Amino acid sequence: MVTVNAIKKGIVIDHIKAGYGIKIFKYLGLENADFTVALIMNAPSNKLGKKDIIKIENAIDMDYIVLGLIDPNLTINIIEEEVIKEKIKLKLPERVEDIIKCKNPRCVTSIERDIIHVFYLVDEYSGEYKCQFCDEIYFHSEV
Known part of the structure; x- marks a missing residue:
């Protein structure tokens, strides 16, 4: 089993449809990041069967409309001091x-x-x- 440590402050994009994590990773330009980023693909999920997860140890600007268009079922967790401070559920934009x-x-x-x-x-x-x-x-x- 792969272990990825918790992040102290940053963003976790969770419940990404399996295979869509790389699309979001590239859209956010995370391949050029100079901070810690983890892309976890095909992680086991009770809800989805398999899912992708992106952990970003930094605060970055994200367009929720585009992310909702790519995968309307994902969840964005804002992390502070290793605790989820805010949970944002996306949907398809109108x-x-x-x-x-x-x-x-x-x-x-x-x-x-x-x-x-x-x-x-x-x-x-x-x-x-x-x-x-x-x-x-x-x-x-x-x-």
Whole structure:
């Protein structure tokens, strides 16, 4: 069994769907971190079967909207003095700006410059999003 020590102060991203940890790790740019970071993949989980976990011994800025889009079921734990001070549960965002890019060649966002790509959540169960301008459908798993 692998042992990863508790962190004194920082962030633990828990309940990440197995295999998505590396995607979040890269999105946060943690491969270039000059502080302690642990990526644990395929850890046993009673709730998920397997899960990924990221432990960051530092405070960093994170976009919860993007993280919720990547994996809406993850939990962010803020750690101080080796104790969870705050627990943040994410969900799929209702509105997403300039994260999903519309690929419809006839969409105004493909033709005009400087138009913000806006998508709205249509179906939370399937993770379906619709472009504000052309109604093109995307799924959060495509991000």
